[in-house]
Amino acid sequence: MSDLPFGDGEYRRRQEEFLSNMPIDSLVIIPNNQVSIRSNDTSYPYRANSYVLYLCGWSEPDSILTAKFDDGLWQTTLFVRPRDTKAEIWEGRRVGPEGALQGWPIDNSLSINDAEEYISKKIESGLKPSAIIGIDSKIDDIISDSKMSDIPDPRTLLDVMRTVKSEAEIDVMKEASRIASDAHVKAMRATHPGIGEWQIQSVIEGHFIDSRSQWSYKSIVGGGDNATILHYGSNSDSIEDGDLVLVDAGCEVHGYASDITRTWPVNGKFTEPQREIYNLVLEAEEAAIKACKVGSTWNSSHKAASLVLAKGLIDLGILDCTISEALGENLDGPFRNYFMHGTSHLLGLDVHDVGGGRKGDGKPGPTLESGMVLTVEPGLYFASWRDDVEIPERYSGIGIRIEDDVLVTEDGPVVLTAGCPKSIDEIESLISKGD
Numbered sequence: 474m475s476d477l478p479f480g481d482g483e484y485r486r487r488q489e490e491f492l493s494n495m496p497i498d499s500l501v502i503i504p505n506n507q508v509s510i511r512s513n514d515t516s517y518p519y520r521a522n523s524y525v526l527y528l529c530g531w532s533e534p535d536s537i538l539t540a541k542f543d544d545g546l547w548q549t550t551l552f553v554r555p556r557d558t559k560a561e562i563w564e565g566r567r568v569g570p571e572g573a574l575q576g577w578p579i580d581n582s583l584s585i586n587d588a589e590e591y592i593s594k595k596i597e598s599g600l601k602p603s604a605i606i607g608i609d610s611k612i613d614d615i616i617s618d619s620k621m622s623d624i625p626d627p628r629t630l631l632d633v634m635r636t637v638k639s640e641a642e643i644d645v646m647k648e649a650s651r652i653a654s655d656a657h658v659k660a661m662r663a664t665h666p667g668i669g670e671w672q673i674q675s676v677i678e679g680h681f682i683d684s685r686s687q688w689s690y691k692s693i694v695g696g697g698d699n700a701t702i703l704h705y706g707s708n709s710d711s712i713e714d715g716d717l718v719l720v721d722a723g724c725e726v727h728g729y730a731s732d733i734t735r736t737w738p739v740n741g742k743f744t745e746p747q748r749e750i751y752n753l754v755l756e757a758e759e760a761a762i763k764a765c766k767v768g769s770t771w772n773s774s775h776k777a778a779s780l781v782l783a784k785g786l787i788d789l790g791i792l793d794c795t796i797s798e799a800l801g802e803n804l805d806g807p808f809r810n811y812f813m814h815g816t817s818h819l820l821g822l823d824v825h826d827v828g829g830g831r832k833g834d835g836k837p838g839p840t841l842e843s844g845m846v847l848t849v850e851p852g853l854y855f856a857s858w859r860d861d862v863e864i865p866e867r868y869s870g871i872g873i874r875i876e877d878d879v880l881v882t883e884d885g886p887v888v889l890t891a892g893c894p895k896s897i898d899e900i901e902s903l904i905s906k907g908d
């Protein structure tokens with residue numbers, strides 16, 4: 474009945490590494506995500522919590538993974554929905570506690586209806602909660618009643634573990650990369666002047682579903698000027714002859730994400746200005762991929778991309794200054810007028826994976842190790858409607874990003890999304906072939 478991507482040993486190894494670093498008077502509490510209402514009695518498709526998936530692969534809602542140290546060893550208890558024929562007729566089959574114990578890498582399983590009492594009693598008996606809060610309000614209430622001022626967060630350990638992927642995880646990520654690469658190729662072949670952004674989205678996401686996958690984030694399909702909007706998502710315009718389309722779309726396999734961006738001309742032929750910017754972004758992307766080496770600092774890919782882009786913007790006459798002026802003291806110079814985002818983020822069970830490197834998560838990015846997977850995604854954007862910086866007429870309305878998923882290895886970077894073409898010649902020949 475279980476459809477787990479990994480064998481028991483893989484999960485047990487993760488649990489062991491995590492729990493052996495926890496204080497033995499802890500009660501580890503990791504609630505699964507809640508079902509979200511879309512409207513009235515209709516919910517969004519359910520996606521399990523990445524930490525629960527990571528530790529035991531459980532993907533039904535209304536569940537909580539706990540662990541405590543007992544009789545000299547760590548034991549996990551998974552609380553799940555009990556079997557209930559009447560409910561199952563409406564909502565679908567449930568695994569139930571007995572089924573969970575047989576098919577999932579856990580030590581005990583109980584009904585979710587007993588979870589609150591169990592957790593309260595364990596805390597009363599002296600165990601200290603170590604919980605991920607903010608997911609399940611009932612659990613949050615129990616924890617706040619415990620009067621502990623400082624609740625250790627299991628993510629401190631788990632986030633570091635999740636940055637380095639095992640062989641088994643890499644295999645799943647290769648599959649997600651392959652499906653997303655094929656989807657982009659299909660979309661290129663289907664492209665013609667006048668095509669709707671939503672129609673390209675439909676080709677991409679249709680391929681995901683056909684491959685028994687699903688999107689890992691909302692697909693971005695931006696034609697012309699829409700490509701210069703970094704988080705464009707309405708995908709509702711038709712794309713005119715002569716315009717580029719930027720497609721940022723990835724899928725998820727067993728919870729593991731791929732994340733690819735390609736930019737191509739809808740009529741199958743880059744104009745000279747488009748070609749100039751495209752080749753510059755491609756050169757930056759290739760330099761940044763080369764920088765993804767074991768022992769490199771997190772910022773290496775961003776530095777490499779920034780250097781190429783700053784120099785290229787000067788060579789094309791877009792910036793009129795020296796390279797060091799273009800780069801600025803902290804890579805914050807005027808090249809950032811046209812390249813406003815970071816170059817890389819970690820990739821895994823979350824598309825912007827945990828473990829640092831993202832602005833806002835407060836953690837510096839990790840030094841690169843063998844087994845880490847990160848994106849490399851430089852871009853240049855010349856929104857025609859911008860009034861805060863100078864947009865050269867020649868490049869007005871051009872937005873280009875190229876993004877691949879890169880595995881760091883002792884033998885150098887491996888591009889997991891290499892199946893997705895990115896040279897101008899390859900792209901032009903795909904589009905002209907049509908469907």
Ligand SMILES: [Mn+2]
Nearest residue numbers: 732848850876
């Ligand atoms: Mn990305």
